[in-house]
Every structure is written in structure tokens, then in C-alpha cells.
Amino acid sequence: MNSANTENKIDHLLKENDLQQAFNLIVENYKERLYWHIRKMVLLHDDADDVLQNTFIKVWRYLDKFNKDSKIFTWLFRIATNEAITFINKKKKKAEDSFTTYEHYLSNTLESDEYFNGDEAQLILQKAVLSLPEKQRIVFNMKYFGEVKYKDMSEILDTSVGSLKASYHHAVKKIEEFVKKY
Amino acid sequence: MEEKEHINNTFKTPENYFSNFNNEIQIRIIEEQLKDKFGNKNPFSVPKDYFQNFSVELTKEAKRKTRVIQMLKPYISIAAGIIIVFGIWQIILSNIDKVNAVAEINDTTIIENNINFDNIEFDDLNENIDDYLADEDIIAVMDFEEEPELEIDVNVDEDEISEYLIDYTDEADFEEILASL
Numbered sequence: 586m587n588s589a590n591t592e593n594k595i596d597h598l599l600k601e602n603d604l605q606q607a608f609n610l611i612v613e614n615y616k617e618r619l620y621w622h623i624r625k626m627v628l629l630h631d632d633a634d635d636v637l638q639n640t641f642i643k644v645w646r647y648l649d650k651f652n653k654d655s656k657i658f659t660w661l662f663r664i665a666t667n668e669a670i671t672f673i674n675k676k677k678k679k680a681e682d683s684f685t686t687y688e689h690y691l692s693n694t695l696e697s698d699e700y701f702n703g704d705e706a707q708l709i710l711q712k713a714v715l716s717l718p719e720k721q722r723i724v725f726n727m728k729y730f731g732e733v734k735y736k737d738m739s740e741i742l743d744t745s746v747g748s749l750k751a752s753y754h755h756a757v758k759k760i761e762e763f764v765k766k767y
Numbered sequence: 768m769e770e771k772e773h774i775n776n777t778f779k780t781p782e783n784y785f786s787n788f789n790n791e792i793q794i795r796i797i798e799e800q801l802k803d804k805f806g807n808k809n810p811f812s813v814p815k816d817y818f819q820n821f822s823v824e825l826t827k828e829a830k831r832k833t834r835v836i837q838m839l840k841p842y843i844s845i846a847a848g849i850i851i852v853f854g855i856w857q858i859i860l861s862n863i864d865k866v867n868a869v870a871e872i873n874d875t876t877i878i879e880n881n882i883n884f885d886n887i888e889f890d891d892l893n894e895n896i897d898d899y900l901a902d903e904d905i906i907a908v909m910d911f912e913e914e915p916e917l918e919i920d921v922n923v924d925e926d927e928i929s930e931y932l933i934d935y936t937d938e939a940d941f942e943e944i945l946a947s948l
Contacts, residue, residue: 609822612821612822613822616818616821616822620813621809624811625811628811630811630817634817634824638824638825641825642828642832700811700812700813701810701811701812702811702812703810704810706804706805706806707805707808707810708810709805710801710805711810729798729801729807730807753794754790757797757798757801758797760801761797761800764801764804764805
């Protein structure tokens with residue numbers, strides 16, 4: 586089933602108020618896309634798994650309140666993005682009590698992570714992305730790795746296209762500076 | 768030039784298209800260089816059969832959370848009530864503190880400066896008040912806004928409390944807490 590057909594089927598099920606079937610279809614069709622969106626933000630598999638589960642639990646909880654005129658794709662990505670940001674902020678807060686930053690911890694953990702298959706160059710790029718401020722990091726990941734269009738990104742992140750472009754430009758320049766050191 | 772083209776042409780460009788063009792192309796060049804050097808392939812992987820088993824794991828997690836919420840339900844309403852009462856109490860206390868601080872200015876400053884209201888004219892009184900207000904100690908007492916105040920959000924709802932407890936309480940720990948009650 587292609588993406589447009591799936592969205593139509595989900596819309597139909599939601600209009601029929603068949604929430605259980607709609608939810609099953611949502612999980613089946615969006616789990617991978619949402620997982621990779623989250624994974625690029627939190628980097629570690631276990632963390633991505635936690636955030637993905639929380640995302641779908643929230644989706645289930647609020648599915649009856651979903652505005653049927655909106656796009657399900659945008660709604661799901663918004664929830665996933667918010668859940669990932671909340672998760673990162675909690676981790677950052679916990680890291681404040683230790684002697685390292687969350688970004689530093691991630692950067693070190695990534696090197697020994699069994700689910701990171703990148704070579705040295707890709708590790709450097711990930712470290713460069715980690716050095717970016719949160720908003721630029723999200724925009725860079727979505728555009729550079731996910732090749733998400735600014736228009737879709739604008740709906741997901743509720744930010745203007747102009748502001749997203751500015752964030753991406755800043756991010757690219759900072760990454761260029763960062764990788765020059767290697 | 769842009770204007771001239773625009774007049775002679777039936778086609779239009781988005782606003783600031785040409786003025787932003789150099790910057791856009793410069794970013795594209797850096798982006799291409801990064802892709803040549805580092806690629807943009809996904810360097811991450813997932814455990815074997817992760818996506819196939821995801822729905823089963825999600826159902827387990829949903830059941831766990833539902834169970835915790837059911838166990839917590841009676842306590843959540845009590846906790847919400849306590850937070851609201853505590854919040855209101857803090858607001859009342861901070862107002863009492865402000866009233867006491869004003870009272871303190873009246874008592875201490877008047878006594879320390881030995882003011883006799885019978886012997887001063889109205890103009891002198893104003894002048895004296897200005898002097899007292901210029902006194903740093905008094906200003907420190909009066910400057911309520913600089914005093915750090917306890918921030919309490921009394922608008923906490925039951926969902927937020929459940930989420931907090933679910934996130935920070937392990938089920939086994941919670942059962943232990945319940946058993947000890």
C-alpha cells in the first residue's frame with residue numbers, strides 16, 4: 586500500500602471511529618519512518634526505542650482528539666519530535682548532576698555502540714552534528730539525512746520556511762568549520 | 768536588472784530570489800562537499816527483527832503503563848489536591864511576607880531614626896520619607912522582586928502527575944512502596 590493510500594485508509598477508519606484498526610495501521614506504516622526520525626535525534630537505539638514507544642502510546646491516547654482535517658503524517662512527526670526533545674531535555678538535566686554533558690556522553694557512547702555501523706568519517710560527522718544547538722541539529726538531520734522538504738518540515742516543526750532555511754545554513758557552516766579540524 | 772527582466776517577462780520569481788541566490792548556492796556547494804566526504808547514508812542499525820517485534824513490545828509497554836496508572840489512580844487525585852493546596856498556601860505565605868516586610872519598615876526605621884511626628888512639618892515628613900527610601904537597607908527590604916520566590920505551578924493536571932510517576936517510578940519499586948503503606 587503506498588503512502589497516499591495508507592493515509593486515506595487511516596482517515597477513513599478515523600472517520601468511522603474505528604480507532605483500534607486505525608492505530609494498528611498507523612503503527613504498521615509509520616513505525617520505521619518515525620523510528621529513524623527519532624534515532625537521528627537521540628542517536629542510541631535503546632533511547633530511540635523508548636521514545637518511539639512513548640510516541641505511539643501518546644498517539645493512542647490522543648487519537649480520538651486528532652483533527653481529521655490535518656495530515657496524520659504531520660501530526661505523528663510532531664508528536665515524535667516533541668517526545669524526542671522532552672527525552673533529550675530530561676537526559677540533559679540528569680547529566681547536569683554528573684561531570685559530563687549529555688552531548689559528550691553521546692559522543693563517547695557512539696564510538697562503542699554496537700548499532701552504529703559508520704566509519705570514522707561518519708563518526709566525525711555525527712560528532713559535528715552533536716555540537717550544533719538543538720534546533721539546528723533537528724533541521725540538519727531532517728534535511729541532510731532525511732531529505733525532508735522545507736514545506737513538510739515547516740508543518741512538523743511549526744516554523745516558517747525562512748527560519749528553517751536560516752537554521753540549516755547556520756548548521757551547514759558550523760559543520761564545515763567543525764570537520765576542518767579533522 | 769532584476770526589475771527590468773521582471774517588467775519584460777510574464778514569469779515571476781519568489782521575493783528576494785536573486786538576492787538570496789548566492790547564499791543558497793554557497794550552502795549547496797558546502798552540502799555537496801560534505802556529502803562527497805562523509806556521505807549522507809544512515810550509519811545506524813537496529814537489533815535483529817526489531818521492527819517485526821515492535822508491535823508486540825508496544826502492546827506489552829502499553830499494558831505496563833495502563834497497570835501502573837490503574838495502581839496509581841487513587842493516589843494521583845490525592846497528589847493533585849496536595850499540590851494545589853501547597854501552591855495556594857505558598858501564595859498566601861508570600862503575601863504575608865510582603866505585609867510583614869512593610870510592617871518591619873514602619874517599626875524598625877521609625878524607632879531607629881527616632882522620628883517624632885508631632886515635631887515635623889508636612890514638607891519635612893515628605894523629605895524624611897524620601898531619605899528613608901534612599902537608604903539601601905530599606906530598599907533591600909522593600910525590593911520584593913529581587914527576593915527569590917519558590918515557583919510552583921498549581922496548574923498540574925492528573926495526566927502530568929501520572930506521566931511523571933510512570934517515567935520516574937519503576938513498577939517493582941512502586942509495588943514495594945504500595946506494600947509498605
